[in-house]
Amino acid sequence: MPSPTKLSHFTAGIRDTVxxxxxxxxxxxxxxxxxxxxxxxxxxxxxxxxxxxxxxxxFIATGLIASHTGMLVIWLATFxxxxxxxxxxxxxxxxxxxxxRRWRWGLGFLLTDETFAVVDRYYRQxxxxxxxxxxxxxxxxxxxxxxxxxxxxxxMFGAIFPQLQTLGLDFAMVATFIAIVVPQLFKRPxxxxxxxxxxTAYALQHLPYKLGLLVAIAFGVATxxxxxxxxxxDNKEEQIVVEQA
Numbered sequence: 001m002p003s004p005t006k007l008s009h010f011t012a013g014i015r016d017t018v019x020x021x022x023x024x025x026x027x028x029x030x031x032x033x034x035x036x037x038x039x040x041x042x043x044x045x046x047x048x049x050x051x052x053x054x055x056x057x058x059f060i061a062t063g064l065i066a067s068h069t070g071m072l073v074i075w076l077a078t079f080x081x082x083x084x085x086x087x088x089x090x091x092x093x094x095x096x097x098x099x100x101r102r103w104r105w106g107l108g109f110l111l112t113d114e115t116f117a118v119v120d121r122y123y124r125q126x127x128x129x130x131x132x133x134x135x136x137x138x139x140x141x142x143x144x145x146x147x148x149x150x151x152x153x154x155x156m157f158g159a160i161f162p163q164l165q166t167l168g169l170d171f172a173m174v175a176t177f178i179a180i181v182v183p184q185l186f187k188r189p190x191x192x193x194x195x196x197x198x199x200t201a202y203a204l205q206h207l208p209y210k211l212g213l214l215v216a217i218a219f220g221v222a223t224x225x226x227x228x229x230x231x232x233x234d235n236k237e238e239q240i241v242v243e244q245a
Contacts, residue, residue, distance in 0.1 A: 006131055006134045007134075009129075009134035009138065010135070011138060012138065013118070013137065013138025013139035013140075013142070014139065014141075014142040016118050016122070016135075016139065017118050017138070017139040017142050020114035020115075020117070020118060020143065021142060021146045024114060024143065024147060024150070025146065025150050027055055027150075028049070028055070028151045028154060029151075029154035029157065030154060031045070031049070031058055031151055031154055032045060032150070032151045032154015032155040032156075032157070032158055033154045033157060033158030034059070034063075035062060035154075035155060035158060036158050037062075037066055038062045038063070039065075039066065040062070040065065042155045045062075045151065045155055046152060048061070049147055049148055050148060053109065053112070053144060053147060054078075054082055055112070055147070056081050056082075057078040057081050060074075060077050060078055060081055061074050061077075061078050064077060080217050080218055081217055083217060083218060083221040084217065084220070084221055085111060086221060086225065087190075087224045087225065088111055088113075089108065090225065091116075092119065092120065092123065092136075095123045095127070095132055095133075096133055096136070099133055103133060106137075107133065107136050107137065107140060110136075110137070110140025110141060110143070110144055111140060112143055114143055115139045115143050117183070118139045119132075119135065119136045119140075121183075188227060189224045189225075189231060192224065193220040193221065193224030193227070196219050196223040197216045197217060197219060197220025197221075197223075198216070200212070200215060200216035200220070201213055201216035
């Protein structure tokens with residue numbers, strides 16, 4: 001059996017991400033079609049995908065731009081939505097802490113919901129893999145290229161068929177997020193974060209401008225981070241007790 005190489009890890013990351021690529025395809029295409037409704041130029045929509053690379057934030061920003069919302073509100077809304085990536089980064093940090101800064105920054109930029117789901121599962125199965133970051137790179141880079149390609153397709157279709165956005169393809173986004181979230185709920189921080197966020201979103205659903213959703217995201221992320229921190233402290237204390245015994 002051949003020994004693992006950087007290339008084999010890279011291609012394995014791409015292979016294991018293929019289901020996520022398929023799920024994200026309609027999401028990227030729909031974003032492209034929505035750009036025209038926000039009175040944005042096609043190149044601005046593609047540049048957003050290239051530089052931001054965060055589907056949820058891009059959808060929110062596009063909708064707020066279409067409603068002529070102030071830039072400060074747009075920045076605040078997208079910042080809160082992206083706070084969940086702090087949980088992702090905290091979960092993966094033990095596996096990439098040893099990497100040079102250029103690697104950590106690059107992988108951080110490529111980190112998405114889909115990539116986290118794939119890479120987190122891989123690291124749970126191979127926690128000591130010295131070449132795991134190449135797997136991470138393959139997964140993240142394939143998602144990045146996939147997102148750019150489908151954004152471009154959406155931009156072209158949106159210009160030709162403006163009614164494309166009414167076909168109900170946005171349900172693929174919901175299905176993709178369900179597939180990502182549910183397998184993560186066996187961890188206590190993720191489960192409690194989901195419960196707090198869901199309860200808060202339901203309780204505040206009548207607030208204007210979807211403010212309840214933004215508050216729910218902030219509460220969920222804060223809960224997940226606090227529980228993760230206390231869990232790590234408990235594990236360290238247990239380890240010390242075992243070593244002393």
